[in-house]
Amino acid sequence: MAMSMAKSTSLPGLWKMGTEKPRGLTGNEKKVTLAFKVGGDLGSAVDRKKGPASTKEHRELAGLLKTAGWRMMYTEQPEEPPPAEEEMIPRNMRHPREAPAWLKHDKQVLRFYGFFQETVTERPDENARYRHVSIMFHMEDGTMSMHEPKVENSGLAQGPFLKRQKVMRQDGMAYLGPDDLKVGQEITIYGRTIHINGCDRFTRWFFEQNGIWLPPExxxxxxQWQKSYKLKKMIERGEMPLSRASVDAKHLAKYMSGAPHVDMKFTQFALNERKVLRFKAYWDDHTPYGARIYFIIHYFLADNTVEINEAHCRNSGRDSYPMFMKRGPLSKKNQVLAVPGLLAAEGQIYYPHDFRVGQSINVWGRKLVIYDCDDATQKFYKQYMDIDQREGCLDVSEKPVTHLKLTPPPHNGVGREEDSLINCSMIQPKPPKVDLEKLMLYTGEVMRFECQMVNGEPEDEMRRLVIAYYLADDEVAVFEEPIRNSGHMGGRFSEKRRIKNPATGEYFKLSDLFVGQTVVIAAQPLRITRADEHCLQYLEAHPEEFPYASPLACARRILPLAAEPEMQDEKGLEPDRLKDLAAAAGVYLVDHEVVTLLRHFGVAGGDNQPPRVLGPLALQCAQS
Structure with a gap:
């Protein structure tokens, strides 16, 4: 085949270039990397081989040989089985089917309570003691520990009794386990025999879950030492009274030692030490420049002395000397003894029964009125004297001071009223705050109403004006329409500003403007006759603010006319006739409500006839 192709070429001898090594070379040259493509159709060669003709699928498979790794890319991979449930759990979170003890019983401890007897020598009052211990068995590794609770003044070193470790049985065959610890049994640990007399709730529940019954506690x-120690503590706390023999022995010992007999004052001091009655009082000083002064009275039950302190409020203007009377006996009546050092008569000082809430006491010529006491004092009088001190409590709260506030002067008409009011309230006035949300939302929104002047002057009957209400800042402007030969120049009638409504005394709101309403602007009565389409649509879009623009509210207003035959007319009802029928039924419709009914329930009239209100449709909407 190569020879036949070589003969057919136009340049003989050049077809071997790049496919055969030149003559005379040693054979160590690089291998041939050039390739060539056989021209012409190979169909004849295929026919000579008598093989099957190549198909498109065979050519596509042969083209895949140009791609490296074509066997891996175009070989169908076997489907992997779905992962098992165990493989979806991380390895560090998998639990074995048979959990070991350190995992199954992690942080589980069995607690038993027991005691053992220890001999006490060289003591006349006792010969043995019972030492109580808590036995902790850690199930995760089979170790045990013991702890002895500390007892005050026991004379023994208590606390940790046995460190955590595995304890061998007395026979030395195995370590102690849960089976060896039972309530009512005895175990021997390092030569000490311990009797177990109880366990905690978890331990009892654990044994019940495993089908093991434990005896009751x-x-x-x-x-003897614990009994005597408890009795001694009860006597020290005063929970047990002394016996008559002990009291007599105590007095006899004092007489024999030469100590004087205990008097009443010492007994009073011993029983009432640190017990104080607390009262609140005031004194009205009627001297020039005097005022009401409040006091705190302390009555000491230990020695019947009184201490009085002043209770000044903040910024009272008085010196910060709280002591009004130093602690001492308070006499009911002051007197001067003729001889210095002469004993005064008893019974002239104040006692607890002399202090009553609502009454007064004399303190060196000053009348102190007691108006309240604390809870401890109230409890003392109720318990020992059967006196309710709360019944005489006085209300000493002062009336709130009302400061007169100067009203701002009336507006003189120059500038805005808000600016003038700020000038009256501060030296450096600031501009009034602006509602930015409303300004950004309604900038450019203008509601226009057409009106006519109704002041009764013949020359003003033809004048037509437009009221413009700006939603962004609630300002109102009035413009006059130019009418030919009216005698009045069109243009601005009232500049844009916030105008007060003389009927309400407040600034004009959008709800004050509707068809049929008469408003006074610039001292001129203006009757609104109609509104533009944009204004009507805005009012109808907010029926909760403007009920006269709500079709449903207007339809419900004419429900009392449902029995009128004219309301059932399919041709409709004229607006003026509808207002007359409503007025006869006690329902007074404004012109804006009639306009709303015409816009939603109106039908076109005949030739040159105004539109009519379709009564059945309006009543049907009101009843739905």
Whole structure:
């Protein structure tokens, strides 16, 4: 085949270039990397081989040979089985089917309570003691620990009794386990025999879950030292009174030692030490430049002395000397003894029964009125004297001071009223705040109403004006329409500003303007006759603010006319006739409500006839 192709070429001898090594070379040259393409149709060669003709699928498979790794790319991979549930759990979170003890019983501890007896030598009052311990069995590794609770003044070193470790049985065959710890049994640990008399709730529940029954709790045994120690503590706290023999022995010992007999004052001091009655009082000083002064009275029950302190409020203007009377006996009546050092008669000082809420006491010529006391004082009088001090409490709260506020002067008409008011309230006036949200939302929105002047002057009957209401800042402007030969020049009638409504005394709101309403602007009565389409659509879009623009509210207003035959007319009802029928039924419709009914329930009239209100449709909407 190569020879036949070589003969057919136009340049003989050049077809071997790049496919055969030149003569005379040694054979160490690089291998041939050039390729060539056989021209012409190979169909004849295929026919000579008598093989099957190549198909499109075969050519596509042969073209895949140009791609490296074509076997891996175009070989169908076997479908992987879905992952098992165990493979979806991370390895560090998998639990074995049979969990070991350190995992199954992690942080689970069995607690038993027990005691053992210890001999006490060289003590006349006791010969043995019971030492109570808590036995902790850690199930995760089978170790045990013991702890002895500390008892005050026991004379023994208490606390950790056995460190956590595995404990061998007494026979040395195995370590102690949960089976060896039972309530009511005894175990021997390092030569000490411990009797187990109880366990905690978790331990009892754990044994019940495993089908092991534990005996009930045994009472805690006490030795002679514990009994005497508890009795001593009860006597120290005063929970047990002394016996008559002890009291007599105590007095006899004092007489034998030469100590004087305990008097009443010492007994009073011992029983009422640190007990104080607290009262609140005031004194009205009627001297020039005097005022009401408040006091705190302390009555000490230990020695019947009184202490009075002043209770000044903040910024009262008085000196910060709280002591009004130093602690001492308070006499009911002041007197001067003729001889210095002469004993005064008893019973002239104040006692607890002399202090009553609502009454007064004399303190060195000053009348102090007691108006309240604290809870402890109230409880003392109720318990020992059967006196309710709360009944005489006085209300000493002062009336709130009302400061007169100067009203701002009336507006003189120059500038805005808000600016003039700020000039009266501050030295450096600031501009009034602007509602930015409303300004950004309604900038450029203008509601226009057409009106006519109704002041009764014949020359003003033809004048037509337009009221413009700006939603962004609630300002109102009035413009006059130019009418030929009216005698009045068109243009601005009232500049844009916030205008007060003389009928309400407040600034004009959009709800004050509607068809049929008469408003006074610039001292001229203006009757609104109609509104533009944009204004009507805005009012109808906000029926909750403008009920006269709500079709449903207007239809419900004419429900009392449902029995009128004219309301059932399919041709409709004239607006003026509708107003007359409503007025006869006690319903007075404004012109804007009639306009709303015409816009939503109106039908066109005949030739040169005004539109009519379709009564059945309006009533049907009102009843739905």
């Amino acid at each position: 045994e009472p805690v045994v006490e030795d």
